[in-house]
Amino acid sequence: MAFSHLLELENVHTELSLAEGTLRAVDGVSLTIDAGETLGIVGESGSGKSMTALSIMRLLPRSGRIVEGSIRFKDRVLSDLSEDEMEAIRGTEMAMIFQDPMTSLNPVYRTGWQVGEPLRIHRHVRSGEAIATATDLFQQVGIPDARSRVRHFPHMLSGGMRQRAMIAMGLSMSPSLLIADEPTTALDVTIQAQILDLLRRLNREYGTATILITHNLGVVAGMCDRVIVMYAGRIVEQGRTEDVFSHPEHPYTWSLLRSIPRLDAEPHEPLTPIEGSPPDMVHLPAGCKFQPRCPFAVARCSREEPSLLQVRDQLARCWVTQAGTELNA
Amino acid sequence: MSNAPAIVAAEGPIRRRPVALLELARKNRGVLVGLALVAVLFLVALLAPVISPHDPIATEPDNAYLPPLSPGHALGTDELGRDQISRILWGARISLPVAFVAVAVGLVAGGLIGLVSGYAGGLTDLLLMRVIDALLAFPALILAIALVAALGPSLRNAMIAIGIVAIPAYARLVRAVVLQLKPMEFVVATRSLGATPVRIVLRHLIPNLMNPVLVQVSLSAGFAILAEAVLSFLGLGAQPPTPDWGQMITTGRTFLPNDPWLAIIPGVAISITVYSFNLLGDSLRDALDPRLRR
Amino acid sequence: MTTYVLRRLVLMVPVAFLVTVGVFMLIHLTPGDPALIILGEDRSPQAIAQIHQELGLDKPLYVQYVIWIDNVVHGDWGRSITTHEPVAGAITERLPATIELGVVALIWSLLVAIPLGTVAAVRRGSVVDKLATGIAVAGVSVPNFFIGIVLIFVLSVSARLFPFGGYVPFFQDPWESLRHVALPAIALGTAGTAINMRFTRSSMIEVLGLDYIRTARAKGASWRRVVFIHALKNALIPVVTIVGLQIGGIIEGAVVTETVFTWPGVGRLAVESIFNRDYTVVQGVVLLAAFSYMVANLVVDLVYGWLDPRISYA
16 A cells, blocks of 8 residues: 555645636645645745645635645545535644634634634533633643633734634644644734744644645744745745755745845845736736746746756756756846 | 614725716616616606696596506596596605605705814814704604604605704714815815815815715605605695605505505505615615625 | 713713703694694683693793603603593503514514525525515515505405404413514514614625634534524624614604504504694603613613623723
């Protein structure tokens, strides 16, 4: 029997039908994650990273639909499952936490009630027991004074604390996979670091495989074993974090890395923002989707779209690097 | 049956130009249909003397209780042999002017109160707004009924009463827009250039008020027609033999077991009319400011 | 919270004052001498003087107001001009019928509006949604007295399913009472049904699009649980406001419906009194209507805060 991954996406296409037209939010994404691993998915907003996550959870908005490809989780094909079977997996075996802790908690229920809810849904425990577990979870995720905090309504908690509560909720059933969609974007910088620490610690202690979705490469660097870079619904580069960071093989990754400040940079080396604007997802250019913004583009780039191929230690979707050229300023 | 909800002026971009009604109608089906229906109603009211086949108050006892689709009387005749369709058409000449006058009373009085209140601020504002609060403390129809009870039942007094009921919505609307505009740069600027308050009002407030007032006018016209029908139904508005829809229902319902159409036809007329104005008002509100959609 | 309640109460004082002045002035709004209007053709000087004395019209206006309001506060709402019965008594006697009608109408409207509005929101664009939208539009455009008449014609006169007219007190015979109240309650509740459904639907649509609904789904909550536990409580918060105002406005709707169904409630009392020129009774009903409406407004505000923990009463 072949070695099987915890989660495996194969050539997943997800479409959104909007008023402006139908767009491929996720276009042929294949990826795997193994137990205990941490995978980063990086991209601008609209690059399809959140839609990939929602496709895995089967929580797409009304306008969204997976049109092609398969998603296998623990040897089950998720698209074959009924809604009931999917509900039994959500919150128990795979959990998800969201970007904005301000709006992701229900304002009219106490936080402890909400954090303990998965236990009541899936294990049918009584509410007193669920609250007790929630109190434990609050302590584990570092919410001080857990006993009284479980009785608070979400609006009485700070943003950081609410995100901790969200994480506690995600972990309440000890899932094997946790998807964190921009978990720190809405938070202050100091709180961001604390939340990332917490996620790292939980990943180590419980062996929960984690998919961390972010637009911030800095977050990935400190946390993830592997990283996937997405652009216009496609994976443009994929590899071990240190490989991708030390020698990016896609111009988009290369530009992203140059746009973040580095401690070891020359003091006067300027930061270079990425030229151009994110692509119009309804009317994508022919050929390589990044080509209009790419400083390395050659004639072939606007004609044919490259495939995701091995370039040195990682995979990249670029004619230039696949031809052996090194990216340099 | 409550008063049409008052719309609060939107906070958003201030220098909105009033949108041409016809242009809106081209883009929005609701506005188009509402506008068309209202236009037809006004035409009916205007042309009733021309298009009515009979005199609406001429009795013809030999031809009483004719059912609809009788020869010469498309909607039949009532207990006195009066032609129903003529009475219905003439009824528009009662309902629409009543609504028009009532809305005008509400708009002018409410608008002035709102203007003074918002512009003067301070104690004047405080006092005027408490009066408005007091008016709003009465359920709309109760206030109208109480006023008619005091003034004496008649169509004219019904108009006045319904107009008074409409005041608070306009007062609050106009005041909100004034308060919103007052600190705006262009108002302060024109003021410092020596423009008189009246000029400022005419130049800047009126255009900004057009859209929300337009919506409110259609909605309160719907309410006015409904309220007039209620008052006349209760015998507090139009008096016999006026061909008034509400009044026709009052007499018609006596004959319900055998001649139900005598009550049902005017009821349908009221419903269509109120629906037309409500549709126009709702669609205008949606078209002019999607954030106000409910 | 206490400070908020107190502040609301303080703010209500000037409004309540103006309302009572308005109601008091009702009699004085009538053009000419109220006594003449009350008496009609029979206007002997003694009769006029008697009316003047009865109404206290021989004193200055502000004195009349002070006496009147003092009496009102102490439960003396004056005497009926026609029957000489105490107004407060006449109203209390009629109140149970109105309350039964109003409560049944409200329950009926909510029983229809909330499920229909919820289903319409969850299945947007479906047949149920179109039906709901249709009812919502018709409900606010068709006058309730006309609905009443149609109901009488269809269900009472033609189908003979329900009795027409007549009121049986609920505690005397609950079943008969409900049979009698059914048609007027449906007629009275229709406008409310339309409004409540519209509110439920739009509020539900809004809530279902919010992030915490996705959170609940991510926990593995079923659609049913999401809709009924996570969304409904939030979605009904704005509906509560509207329902509260409908409770406060029971007398308003009752005026018309009670006339159509010859229902012996406060509303019909008001209409009868208007025709009998019994101004003290009219005054009493208007005062009661205004005050129940004001109190409902206040209660709604307070309940709103209780339902939505985000609202602070700083």
